[in-house]
Amino acid sequence: MLDSRIDQRLKRTWDFFLANAEGLLLGTLVVLVGSLLVIPAPWLALNLLQETLECSRSGRRVRWQAAYDRQGNFLKSWGLALAMGIPITIGYALLIVPGVLLSLYWFHAPMLAADGRGVGDALSESGRIFRARNDWASYLLNWLVLAVLGTVSGVLAILVVLTVPLTLVYLALCYTDETGPVTLTPLPKREVVV
Numbered sequence: 172m173l174d175s176r177i178d179q180r181l182k183r184t185w186d187f188f189l190a191n192a193e194g195l196l197l198g199t200l201v202v203l204v205g206s207l208l209v210i211p212a213p214w215l216a217l218n219l220l221q222e223t224l225e226c227s228r229s230g231r232r233v234r235w236q237a238a239y240d241r242q243g244n245f246l247k248s249w250g251l252a253l254a255m256g257i258p259i260t261i262g263y264a265l266l267i268v269p270g271v272l273l274s275l276y277w278f279h280a281p282m283l284a285a286d287g288r289g290v291g292d293a294l295s296e297s298g299r300i301f302r303a304r305n306d307w308a309s310y311l312l313n314w315l316v317l318a319v320l321g322t323v324s325g326v327l328a329i330l331v332v333l334t335v336p337l338t339l340v341y342l343a344l345c346y347t348d349e350t351g352p353v354t355l356t357p358l359p360k361r362e363v364v365v
Contacts, residue, residue: 194233
C-alpha cells in the first residue's frame with residue numbers, strides 16, 4: 172500500500188542508500204556521464220533502476236557496473252522515455268495539471284519496465300494499478316517527494332549526484348510497497364498466426 176507511510180519509506184530510502192552508497196553514487200556518475208552523450212542516458216538510467224529494484228528485493232549490494240552491462244534494455248528504455256516523456260511534457264505545457272495527472276497515472280511504469288514488462292504493458296499496468304486505488308492522493312504525496320528531489324537537483328546542480336540515487340531507491344520502495352516484494356508474473360508471449 173502506498174498510503175501514508177512516506178516517513179517510513181524516506182527512512183528506508185536513506186538506510187538503503189547508506190548501505191549501498193558506493194554502488195549507487197558510482198552508478199549515478201555513469202548515468203550522468205551518459206546523459207552528456209544523450210543517446211545512452213535512458214538506457215543507463217533504466218539499468219541502474221533495475222539494479223536498485225533487484226537489490227532492494229534481494230538484499231544484495233548495488234553494483235555500479237550494472238548501469239552499463241544490461242544491453243537488452245536499450246530499446247525498452249528509449250521506448251519508455253518517448254512513450255512517457257512526450258505526453259507528460261505536452262501535459263505540463265497544457266497548464267501543468269494534465270502533466271501531473273499523467274505522471275501519477277504512469278507512476279509505476281518505469282519500475283514495471285525495470286521488472287521485465289514491455290513498454291506498452293508497463294504503461295497500461297501502471298494505469299490499472301492507479302485506477303485500482305481509491306486514495307490517489309497518496310500517489311500525489313509520493314510524486315511530490317520525487318518532485319522535491321528533482322527541484323533540489325535542478326536548483327543545486329551539484330546535488331544531482333545525491334538526488335538521483337535517492338529518487339531511484341524511493342521509486343523502487345514505492346513500487347515494492349504497492350505490488351509486494353515478489354516480482355510480477357510476466358505476461359505470456361503472444362503468437363501471431365497467419
